[in-house]
Amino acid sequence: MDFSIRRINALLKKEIKDFAKNMNVSVMYLLPILFSIIYSKLLGNNSSNDVMNTINILIL
Secondary structure, eight states: OOOOHHHHHHHHHHHHHHHHHOHHHHHHHHHHHHHHHHHHHHTSSOOHHHHHHHHHHHHO
């Protein structure tokens, strides 16, 4: 496949339009970022036992 700036630009424009029209698309983009922030806070400077207790509390 040939590398083309026009194709990349067209894909980016399409994704921006989808992002503006459909709220589900925006949630799909934001959830992985949110999960990574939550997990980094959970697994920060805690010992493994504290982390497991925190995860068990969140699951309940």
